[in-house]
Structures are given as structure tokens and as C-alpha cells.
Amino acid sequence: MINGQSSQLALLRLMQIVSQGSPTGAFSYSQGLEWAVDAGWVHDAATFESWVQEQLMGTLAQQELPLMLRFYRAFEAGAFEARALEPSGAVASGGEPGALDGSAPEPNVTGSESNTISAIETSAADTNSEDVQTRHASALRAAGSRRVAQLAATVLSLRETSELRDEERKRGQAMARLVTQLNRKIECHVGEGGNADHCQLGVFTEYCVAEHIPVLLAMHGYAFAWLESQVTAGIKLVPLGQTNGQQVLYRLAEKIDQCVVHAQTVLDDDIGYSSPALAMASSLHETQYSRLFRS
Numbered sequence: 028m029i030n031g032q033s034s035q036l037a038l039l040r041l042m043q044i045v046s047q048g049s050p051t052g053a054f055s056y057s058q059g060l061e062w063a064v065d066a067g068w069v070h071d072a073a074t075f076e077s078w079v080q081e082q083l084m085g086t087l088a089q090q091e092l093p094l095m096l097r098f099y100r101a102f103e104a105g106a107f108e109a110r111a112l113e114p115s116g117a118v119a120s121g122g123e124p125g126a127l128d129g130s131a132p133e134p135n136v137t138g139s140e141s142n143t144i145s146a147i148e149t150s151a152a153d154t155n156s157e158d159v160q161t162r163h164a165s166a167l168r169a170a171g172s173r174r175v176a177q178l179a180a181t182v183l184s185l186r187e188t189s190e191l192r193d194e195e196r197k198r199g200q201a202m203a204r205l206v207t208q209l210n211r212k213i214e215c216h217v218g219e220g221g222n223a224d225h226c227q228l229g230v231f232t233e234y235c236v237a238e239h240i241p242v243l244l245a246m247h248g249y250a251f252a253w254l255e256s257q258v259t260a261g262i263k264l265v266p267l268g269q270t271n272g273q274q275v276l277y278r279l280a281e282k283i284d285q286c287v288v289h290a291q292t293v294l295d296d297d298i299g300y301s302s303p304a305l306a307m308a309s310s311l312h313e314t315q316y317s318r319l320f321r322s
Contacts, residue, residue, distance in 0.1 A: 034241075037239050037240045037244070038244070040240060041240045041245065044202075045251060045255075047259065050205060051198050053256045055320060055321045056194045056256075056321055057260040057312075057319075058309065059304075059306075059308030060264055061264055061319060062312040063308045068308070075261045079261070079275070082257075083254060083283075083286060084285075084286065085302060086300045086305070088293075089290075093298050094181065095228055095232050095246055095249060095290075096291065097178055098228065098233070099236060099245065101171050101174040101178065102233050103236050179225045183195060187309070190309045190322050195228070196226075199226050199227035199229070201227075202230040202231060202234075203215045206237075210238065213233060232245065247287055250286055251280060258276045260320065
């Protein structure tokens with residue numbers, strides 16, 4: 028059981044959010060692939076697989092998944108503080124949250140935020156009053172919200188073109204509308220400096236935390252959803268046959284675990300990946316005479 032929820036149900040919740048039928052607008056974007064095909068960079072199954080693998084092993088492993096891991100820790104810390112203030116005064120049966128090894132994650136705070144929280148913790152050590160505990164949890168939640176906003180800003184700063192930034196925002200908005208209808212406890216921090224109206228990576232992660240989907244499973248699910256979306260676009264654009272597309276998906280899916288393992292080793296200062304061809308393709312996409320996908 029995961030906080031009172033079966034691991035099987037958590038897996039089903041993940042399958043629902045990564046489904047191609049989920050109304051997040053993923054089908055509307057090719058992420059530069061349409062231009063790459065038009066320019067002749069991608070013209071058959073082999074060149075398509077190479078194009079996608081470069082992004083999977085580079086951008087996903089070095090940028091997206093490391094950021095997702097940090098989002099998860101920030102949201103999980105906030106969820107733990109919220110549960111600590113429940114009337115029972117105890118955390119749910121699943122115990123304290125953990126990032127990877129089951130240990131409780133520390134909120135990522137610096138400077139004045141750290142000083143504020145340290146002062147509250149000192150006061151909390153001297154008194155067990157409900158007011159002090161409430162202020163302590165509120166300070167931690169505020170620090171967590173700032174951390175989420177910081178991560179969302181980082182995600183957008185790494186989207187090298189207006190097309191990629193627009194996709195991140197639009198899909199984030201669509202996903203926020205969906206998950207807040209599925210789970211009423213998800214707030215997505217709309218209008219509070221959070222990620223819901225800016226960053227689909229953050230919304231996806233917040234959903235996974237709310238549904239008690241383990242972080243490593245969530246990272247695998249996110250990577251597979253991205254990969255399947257690219258294969259779907261490739262089937263239309265290259266074009267690939269359905270069987271050829273599934274063969275590419277089958278082969279590249281084997282590399283997702285490697286990406287997740289690598290993502291756990293990436294330090295804060297090393298997050299990011301340069302992909303000039305992707306940036307060029309995304310920039311030039313809007314100049315195409317005709318398009319199947321949005322720009």
C-alpha cells in the first residue's frame with residue numbers, strides 16, 4: 028500500500044495520465060520533427076529513430092527527468108507538511124515521504140527562506156503550541172511554492188524557441204484543467220506563483236505526487252509518454268507504417284530505464300542539454316508553407 032492506496036491503482040492512475048487519449052493536446056505538436064522531415068533530415072525509419080534517440084538520451088536524460096525529480100521532491104515535501112496538520116496530527120499510514128530511498132526529503136530553501144524556517148523551528152522546539160506548528164508548516168509550504176516557481180521558470184528558460192515555450196504553457200494549462208477535475212485535492216497553485224499555467228512538467232509531477240505514484244515510476248511514465256507522442260508524429264510525417272513505428276517505440280523504450288538512472292546522478296548545475304538541430308527545426312517550423320502540427 029502507498030499511503031492507503033494500492034500500488035496497482037497508482038500504476039493505473041499513471042497509465043491514465045500518460046495515455047494518448049488524455050486531453051492535453053500532445054497530438055498537436057511535433058517538436059521540430061515536421062520541419063526535420065520537410066528539410067530531409069528525417070526521411071525513413073532509421074533517421075527518425077536516430078532523431079528521437081538523440082533527444083531521449085540527451086534532453087530527456089539530462090534535462091527533463093532531473094527537473095522532474097526536483098519537482099517531485101518539492102511537491103512531496105509540501106504534501107507531507109499538509110498531512111502533518113491534519114486533525115489526527117499524524118502522517119498517513121504510508122509514513123514519511125521519500126525521494127528515492129524512502130527518507131523524508133528536505134525542502135530546497137536558501138538565504139532568507141532558510142533563516143525564516145530555522146527561526147520557526149527554534150520556536151517550535153521551545154513550545155508545542157498549535158499556532159507555532161501551523162506557522163512552521165506554512166513557512167515550509169511557502170518555501171516549497173517558491174521552489175516550484177523557480178523550477179517552472181527553469182523549465183521555460185530551457186525551451187529555446189517560442190514554439191516550445193508555448194507548447195509547455197498550453198499543455199500545462201490543459202493538463203491542469205484535467206487533473207483538477209480528476210482529483211479535487213490538486214490545486215496546481217493557479218495564480219500563486221506556481222506552475223499550473225506555465226509548466227506541464229510541473230503539473231504532471233504534482234498529479235503523480237497527489238496520486239502516490241512513486242517517483243521512479245513517474246519518471247518512466249513521463250519518458251514513455253514523450254516517446255510515444257514522437258512516434259505518433261513520425262508515423263504521420265515521415266511517414267512510417269504503424270508496424271515500423273511500433274518497432275521504433277519498442278527499441279527506444281528499452282533505453283528509458285538508462286535515462287532514468289542517469290537523471291538521478293545529474294547535479295543542479297549540470298541540468299540542461301544543447302540540441303541546435305532541434306532549436307533550428309522548431310524555429311523554422313513556423314515558416315513552412317503548410318503544416319499538420321502547431322507552431
